[in-house]
Amino acid sequence: MQALNITPGELPPECEALRAEVREFIAENLGDYPVSKRVRNWSGNDPEFSRKMAERGWIGMTWPKVFGGAERTSLERYVVLEELLSVGAPVGAHWVADRQSGPLLMRFSPDVLAPKIVPKIARGEAFFCIGMSEPDSGSDLASIRSKATLASNGWVINGRKVWTSNAHRTHYMIALLRTSERSENRHAGMSQFLIDMNTPGITVRPIVNQLGEHDFNEVTFDDVVVPHENLIGEEGGGWKQVGTELAFERSGPERYLSSSQLLLEMLDAADPANPRHTVALGRITAQYATLRQMSLGVALMLSRGESPALAAAAVKDQGALVEQAMPDIAHDLFGGLADPDSTLAQAMAYTALAVPSFSLRGGTREILRGIIAKGLDLR
Numbered sequence: 001m002q003a004l005n006i007t008p009g010e011l012p013p014e015c016e017a018l019r020a021e022v023r024e025f026i027a028e029n030l031g032d033y034p035v036s037k038r039v040r041n042w043s044g045n046d047p048e049f050s051r052k053m054a055e056r057g058w059i060g061m062t063w064p065k066v067f068g069g070a071e072r073t074s075l076e077r078y079v080v081l082e083e084l085l086s087v088g089a090p091v092g093a094h095w096v097a098d099r100q101s102g103p104l105l106m107r108f109s110p111d112v113l114a115p116k117i118v119p120k121i122a123r124g125e126a127f128f129c130i131g132m133s134e135p136d137s138g139s140d141l142a143s144i145r146s147k148a149t150l151a152s153n154g155w156v157i158n159g160r161k162v163w164t165s166n167a168h169r170t171h172y173m174i175a176l177l178r179t180s181e182r183s184e185n186r187h188a189g190m191s192q193f194l195i196d197m198n199t200p201g202i203t204v205r206p207i208v209n210q211l212g213e214h215d216f217n218e219v220t221f222d223d224v225v226v227p228h229e230n231l232i233g234e235e236g237g238g239w240k241q242v243g244t245e246l247a248f249e250r251s252g253p254e255r256y257l258s259s260s261q262l263l264l265e266m267l268d269a270a271d272p273a274n275p276r277h278t279v280a281l282g283r284i285t286a287q288y289a290t291l292r293q294m295s296l297g298v299a300l301m302l303s304r305g306e307s308p309a310l311a312a313a314a315v316k317d318q319g320a321l322v323e324q325a326m327p328d329i330a331h332d333l334f335g336g337l338a339d340p341d342s343t344l345a346q347a348m349a350y351t352a353l354a355v356p357s358f359s360l361r362g363g364t365r366e367i368l369r370g371i372i373a374k375g376l377d378l379r
C-alpha cells in the first residue's frame with residue numbers, strides 16, 4: 001500500500017529576508033485596507049494592486065527571465081503568497097494567470113504562445129479565467145460538449161461554460177474543448193485553447209453568488225474563431241494537460257488560508273480568561289499550524305521537482321474542513337455578543353456565506369477523496 005508522505009521542513013534564510021520585504025510592502029499598500037475587503041481574500045480583485053506586485057517582480061516569480069519572470073525559487077514564491085493571503089490582500093486579478101495559466105503556456109506552447117502572452121502576465125497586464133466546467137459537466141469533466149472545429153481560418157468554437165470566475169474581468173480564457181467526437185476512451189478527443197475574451201461571438205452573463213456578488217459567469221461561444229496557433233499543446237492531449245493544470249491549482253497555501261481573517265478577528269475578540277475561548281481557538285490555531293506544515297511540505301516537494309498531487313489534494317481537503325467549521329465556532333463563541341457593525345461580525349457574516357464553496361471550487365471533497373484513495377491504492 002502507498003503512504004501519504006508529507007515531510008515537514010523549514011524555509012531557507014533568504015525566504016525570511018523576503019518575508020520582511022513583503023510585510024513592508026503590505027504596510028505601505030494595505031495599511032488601511034478594511035476587514036470588509038480583507039475577508040474576500042484571493043477573491044478580491046484589484047488590477048492596480050496586481051500591477052504593484054508585478055513591479056516588485058512578484059507575479060511569475062519563478063519563471064525564466066526570458067518570459068518576464070524573476071527566476072526566484074518556489075519557496076520564495078510561497079512566502080510571498082503566504083504573507084499576502086494571511087492579510088487578505090486583493091490578489092484575485094492575476095491569481096489564475098500566475099498560478100496556472102502562465103506555467104501551462106510555458107510548458108505546452110513554449111515557442112508560440114508563451115513568448116507572446118507570458119511576459120504580459122508577469123507585467124500584470126494579462127488576467128486569465130478557467131473554462132473547464134459546463135452546465136452538465138463539473139466533477140465529470142470528461143463529459144464536456146463544447147467543441148472546437150478545425151476550419152481554414154482557424155478553430156471555430158461553439159458551446160457553453162459555466163461558473164467561470166472573473167470571465168467578465170479577464171483578458172483570456174484557457175478552455176478545455178472537444179476536438180473530436182466522444183469515443184470509448186472517455187479521455188480522448190479533448191484539447192486546450194487560448195481564447196481572447198474580446199473575440200466576437202463570446203457572451204458573458206453574470207451568475208450572482210449567495211453573497212449577492214458577481215464573481216462567476218456563464219460564457220457562451222457562438223462560432224467564435226480563434227487562430228490555429230491558439231491550440232495549446234497537442235490536439236487530443238487536453239485531458240492530460242488539464243491534470244497538470246489542476247495540480248498547480250490545488251497545491252498552494254490558498255487552500256487553507258481563505259478564512260484567516262475570521263480567525264484573526266476571533267483571536268482579537270477572545271477573552272483569555274474564558275476556557276471555551278482558549279480551548280476552541282487553541283484547537284483551530286493548532287490545526288492551522290499543522291496545515292501550514294503540510295502545505296509547506298507540498299511546497300518543498302515542488303521545489304525538489306517531485307509531483308505532490310496526492311499531498312496537495314490532502315491539504316485542500318483538510319484545509320476546507322477546518323475553514324468550513326470556523327463560522328459555526330465563531331457563532332458559538334461570540335454570536336450573541338457581537339456588535340453587528342464590528343469587524344468580527346463582518347468577518348463572520350461574510351465567511352459563513354463564502355465557506356460552502358471551498359469544498360466545491362478546484363474539485364469537490366468527494367472527488368479529492370477519490371484521488372487520495374486511488375493514490376493510496378485503496379480503490
Ligand SMILES: Cc1cc2nc3c(=O)[nH]c(=O)nc-3n(C[C@H](O)[C@H](O)[C@H](O)COP(=O)(O)OP(=O)(O)OC[C@H]3O[C@@H](n4cnc5c(N)ncnc54)[C@H](O)[C@@H]3O)c2cc1C
Pocket residue numbers: 129130131132133134136137138139140162163164165166216357360361362363364365366367
Ligand atoms: C466559487 C467557485 C468558483 C468556480 N470557478 C470555476 C472556474 O473559474 N472555472 C470552472 O471551470 N469551474 C469553476 N467552478 C466550478 C467547479 O469546478 C465545479 O463546481 C466543481 O467541479 C463541481 O462540479 P458541479 O458543480 O457540476 O457539481 P457536480 O459534479 O454535479 O457534483 C455535485 C455533487 O456530487 C458529487 N459527485 C459528483 N461526482 C461524484 C463521484 N463520482 N463520486 C462521488 N461524488 C460525486 C460532488 O462531489 C458534489 O458533491 C467554480 C465553482 C465554485 C463554487
